[in-house]
Amino acid sequence: MNKENTPQDKNINTDNPKMRKPGGHGPMGGYTGEKAKDFKGSIGKLAVYLSKYKIKIIIMIIFAIGSTVFSIVGPKILGNVTTSIFKGLMAKISGTGGIDFEKIGRTLLFLLGLYITSSIFSLIQAFIMNKISQNVTYQLRKELSEKINRLPMKYFDSKTHGEVLSVVTNDIDTLSNSLNQSMMQIITSVTSIIGILIMMLSISLSMTLVALLVLPLSGVLISFMVKKSQIYFKSQQEYLGHVNGQVEEVYGGHQVVRVFNGEEKVIAEFKEVNNSLYDSAWKSQFYSGLMFPIMSFVGNIGYVAVAVLGGYLVIQNRIEVGSIQSFIQYVRNFNQPIGQMAQISNQIQQAAAASERVFEFLSEEEEIQDVDNPVSTNGIQSTVEFKHVKFGYTPEKIIIKDFSSKVEPGQKIAIVGPTGAGKTTIVKLLMRFYDVNEGEILVDGHNIKDFDRSELRKMFGMVLQDTWLFHGTIMENIRYGKEDATDEEVIEAAKAAHAHHFISTLPDGYQMELNEEANNVSQGQKQLLTIARAILADPKILILDEATSSVDTRTEVRIQKAMDNLMKGRTSFIIAHRLSTIRNADLILVMKDGDIVEQGNHEELIVKGGFYANLYNSQFEQTA
Template identity: 45%
Template sequence: MSEKTTAPARTAGPPGPPVRRGPGGGGPFGGMGMPVQKSLNFGPSAKRLLGRLRPERLALVAVTVLAVISVAFAVLGPKLLGNAVNLVFAGALSLQFPKGMTQQQVIQGLRAQGQNQFADLLSGTTFTPGAGIDFTAVGQTLLWVLALYVLSSLFSYLQAYVLNGITQRTVYRLRADVEDKLHRLPLKYFDGMQRGELLSRVTNDIDNISQSLQQTMSQLLTSLLTVVGVVVLMFVISPLLAVIALVTIPLTLVITTLIAKRSQKLFVAQWRHTGELNGQIEEAFTGHSLVKVFGRHREVEARFREKNQEMYRASFGAQFISGLIMPSMMFVGNLMYVAIAVVGGLQVASGMMQLGDVTAFIQYSRQFTQPLTQLGSMANLLQSGVASAERVFELLDADEQSADPQRPASPEGTRGLLAFEDVSFRYVEDTPLIEHLSLVAQPGQTVAIVGPTGAGKTTLVNLMMRFYELDGGRITLDGVDIASMTRHDLRSRMGMVLQDTWLFKGTIRDNILYGRPDATEEEMLDAARATYVDRFVHSLPDGYDTVLDDEGSNISAGEKQLLTIARAFLARPSVLILDEATSSVDTRTELLVQKAMSALRADRTSFVIAHRLSTIRDADLILVMEAGSIVEQGTHSELLARGGAYYSLYNAQFAGAGE
């Protein structure tokens, strides 16, 4: 709005709402100060994020069951493959001895020949001399292995399908909660948050949470179940080798913990820099014309490179440090693999294990280290996702505007009698702005508010709309305290036309009907004709079906303002607020719009904030504000005759150029 100040304190005049623009505060050329970095509170944030999965409890049980079945089939595969290796190995050994002998006779004969090591190897294997390889048994075993792997994959696909639904529904609810929260936040929250930073939390951070949940939940569950299943079968095959494998777990946990602690803060910084960079880009693009006019594009580019470099350093550091986890885990896994191969080979040679069991155990060692490695590689995803979740939760935890009363009051009729009764308000606690202000606007009266910049004119409008809550006194509409009304009821009785026009992507018809969606086509056309929108619409190829882009750049600034006036005209509110509503139209059109405004203001209370005093000469009451107080009030002629503050403003505006 035109009068809202953007700094918590000034050398002259009262303060406006304190605005924290983040690193890019103060417009497209503001300083790039760095806020204090906040360390990631990983545990509580992760617990809270997982708590949002509660509505999916049954689906999570189904995912767990499917994962158990899938992992069980996958874990049994190496054991059966080991049996197939035993069949092949035993058959190959049997061909080295004549038929008719028993295995015991063969072993005794070897010992008698002094080949004790070979005899020990044969004692650990079951074979029939001269029988050869039983290809039928081997084939059946391999078919069972194939069936197990097919079933494992099938249940894994089902698990992924169900889990994808869980993740997307959870993120859907999170987005809905954020959207609802944004509508419950007071205006001062948006005053203190850079738009790009807020957009980054609503889009980038939520998308990052979605990806993190999607990629980590499935792997986390499958990896943990795989570790449990593999450990059980490793102990069944060889307790000694199982103990060797388990020794690596504490080592991997220590490595993961040490690396994760260093990367946590960097992930927080990464997403903070992402929001700040988005805010700077949004600010520079919004003010692109201004940047070009003043030739400051090099400074904008320099600040972008600086912020981009900061984001690069944080992102590179976070990804690099967390990326050390996986190769470290692979190194530990390879050490375990070597130890198992050596010890297992010695046990086979001594006849304490069969060759197939050692090959199965080696496969299990790979299956054991792979999920541990995956858990390590997921650390960076988890930290990144929880860092984004913390930023979203910070938004969800922000102080909300006061709730509407449970038993709201509502004025009878739509007279538009608005009264300020001993109203006090301040944006900053220690800096008074409006103190003990009283004012009555009669139904059908046009009240103009004038005064120097920062006098509090737009603040009065914000208080009428309950964008801010009063510190003292009350405001009534038709005798009812607006604090006892619902905000929807209050604002539905008020129409507002701002100096800063706002149009959404859609047709001209849709933008006008935004004021009253249930209006008929004829009512919409009447509003357009009354506000002289109809005049320029007919010059457009598609007329009222012309599609405006997000910024409304395919029509002029004055035409955009006429559309916002038509929107308010169609709404037919009981109280009309015009904040420099004709500042962007030409003089001739302004005179026409003033006539339309006169018709629009008929039988309703109107508040007109104006800097051009020529536009409010016919007002029923003119209020002159200075430093949050009404210093004069009266009609145009009365105030000029009084020779006070209004007289000075009037002369400064109309005589200043000549002097």
């Protein structure tokens, strides 16, 4: 359908690279690590969905804590084994005893059992959390899918396809991954930090204080690296979107690029964005890569200090030898959850930003609900009347100022005019994709607002300039106009649309599968299939928006004859740019700047010598 006067056409900012090419959090661009505008509100709404799984979450938390506690106890037991071996060796050297291998063996078996139990608990809690996150995302996807069908057309006219697709795909995926990882890591990290700190204090207060002294330094360095790398990660994702968008754009128009010898310009543009991506990518990886060696360096300082102090305390007989080993393991394990918490904070921010966009989409204004007692469409004779219709996509800019006309049943009405005159807008109003600002549209004397929307739209059959076919067989695509149609009815509709011949020559005929882009048939053949679909639907009112624009002249003549037969007894609205195709229309509405400036049949308008005559004659003018 021609998108005349739609906000999408008028509001796109071509200076904004994110509107020009996929970027940011678009389908090709990934995520830029942006923060949610309302962090608490977004997390709160997400918590409502999670609250349905309270019991499972509690069970998951119990298993997560159990898994962490069992793994924390391990180093302390292992330290006791080391102490037993050390004391046994000393006793053997002094001749007063030896190593009790039986006791050590039992202890090690017990330790092995603890680690196995910890792993089992970890697997159980991971399984439960995965189920919860998938259930939540499944519910959100379901709600998004249902929401899309309840949104008015003005929403899609004001948003790009990438923006809508990003919510349903990228935002949901980010939410799922963040839920699955961050919730488990928060529980295990907090439990680990508390548990390890308790175990360290149980061994030695002084050693614990020494170990904790390096944490501020580690925290400052990690915070600096995270902030620095985040800037470049954001740039990396943005430029990745530009690279993907440029490649997709060039690939889609590769023939045009080759015809106009634009290869060098395309390569230069790619080099520019690719160099920007390279620059931001290596910097982001460099800074994030520094995090581990810096933490290791700071951690090693702590190990040295702990080892020196521990040795001194052993000499003073204040702790056992094995306690040093246990303590060093705890210090090493203590740094890990702290680093995880820094990563978790970023994941939570991403989850909040993603959930905010999802909930914003779910809270968008829906189409006005249908009336309680709708007018029945049974027996409708398809008289259509426009009474002083005023409409604008935005209240401050009215594009249809005062439109009035009456169409009798069975009449063929052509709507003509220059681009942007409001031709397609009239059709959108007729099908209640938009509601009029003032005036009314009547069908058989009933305001279209008094009909059920779905029932109202069943009265219409549309053939658009922009064809839409889906991945499936040709038979299934034609049958989309009438789901319960038999194969014979589908074939008859194809014959009426003059599509049967070319379908019969295709591999597998009516059972041939169209690919996702339906580009394994020509543009003209796609148009014939959509016409066959409309014929099969057998609607009361037909809307043809440049329906034959993609077919050759010979086929166009044949389709016009088929359309003439189809339109007998039906009210038909034809939007046309080639005025030669609508010469036999019963009524021609000539539009200019949202108003009907002339109306009548072809001969009357030509004799009048006005705006229509100028439009018609201009098609045959020759330029010098």
